């Protein structure tokens with residue numbers, strides 16, 4: 001008890017001296033990372049690498065991304081490893097705040113700097129001709145990858161579109177940046193064609209409109225069109241349908257799936273909605289408090305959910321034809337990201353604890369070649385190499 005009190009105290013009542021010390025230390029650490037990123041001339045050999053499997057577009061390998069804040073270091077992503085195979089959809093699921101967006105922002109190098117920094121690990125990206133390690137890539141090198149080879153669809157299309165420019169101008173700009181040789185008329189033609197492709201009937205009209213003249217679903221379609229304009233190898237969709245109503249949501253997801261096959265790219269689909277994942281994903285990654293607790297093919301994770309957190313998530317979804325008095329909710333809340341426990345992060349909320357649970361954070365146990373779970377309930381299974 002006494003220890004617990006001390007902990008709360010140290011978190012909520014930082015002395016001025018302590019806070020100054022943290023700020024000074026943060027400045028020193030983040031300046032070092034920033035200097036590395038902002039270099040202008042970096043030999044290619046520094047960031048060229050080899051993929052573990054050439055069929056993967058992206059491989060996250062023990063990625064650690066931290067935020068150095070004035071009250072302490074937030075380990076937003078804490079040792080995440082998973083692959084996105086070519087032509088497949090990988091769903092990343094978990095409660096709000098578990099590090100899904102930070103994982104994707106690390107891949108795009110769009111973290112809020114200077115406090116947000118990738119501190120260790122690798123993100124290997126295969127652009128078809130070579131493999132690069134994004135974590136070692138200087139910022140200047142990212143400009144050709146972002147929007148061209150990897151593109152991102154955000155949750156709220158209104159904040160991603162510029163309100164003072166017409167849709168057409170914003171779409172043409174993507175070609176201006178990434179496909180130099182096109183004439184003005186060609187750019188317009190390509191943009192209108194893209195708008196048609198994402199199911200906008202009045203595409204010439206929409207080309208001349210401002211974002212505020214469109215509905216939420218239409219804006220999200222425009223965002224998808226923009227994301228697809230350079231035929232990227234990877235589309236990151238971060239909660240692409242959360243701001244939309246259910247019928248539009250289904251249409252947009254359908255569209256995304258069709259278009260992905262047309263241009264043969266992969267999707268990293270981030271959402272807290274298991275229904276969306278079940279409909280779209282080939283592989284599922286379940287995250288909790290910055291770590292992956294379970295991953296496998298969609299059939300494995302939905303058919304044989306094994307981590308108590310995954311089971312809890314599945315139970316907290318309403319099911320048609322099943323009458324319940326009260327919908328299940330996982331008890332407790334996510335631990336404080338600044339002072340994570342040194343045992344399993346889910347233990348304090350877990351209803352299936354076993355003897356070993358007080359021990360160090362569990363390693364990943366292998367249930368099948370593709371199905372891994374970090375839980376002591378499977379301690380008799382083979383340990384997966386990190």
Ligand SMILES: Nc1ncnc2c1ncn2[C@@H]1O[C@H](COP(=O)(O)OP(=O)(O)O)[C@@H](O)[C@H]1O
Pocket residue numbers: 067069074076094095096097098099100101102103112115116337
């Ligand atoms: N700019 C930031 N500064 C400090 N902490 C941040 C920042 N952005 C995200 N975080 C922290 O990182 C963790 C993961 O956030 P995020 O990846 O956005 O969650 P989600 O899974 O909902 O997308 C959260 O604990 C959040 O508080």
Ligand SMILES: [Mg+2]
Pocket residue numbers: 100101102238
């Ligand atoms: Mg998010």
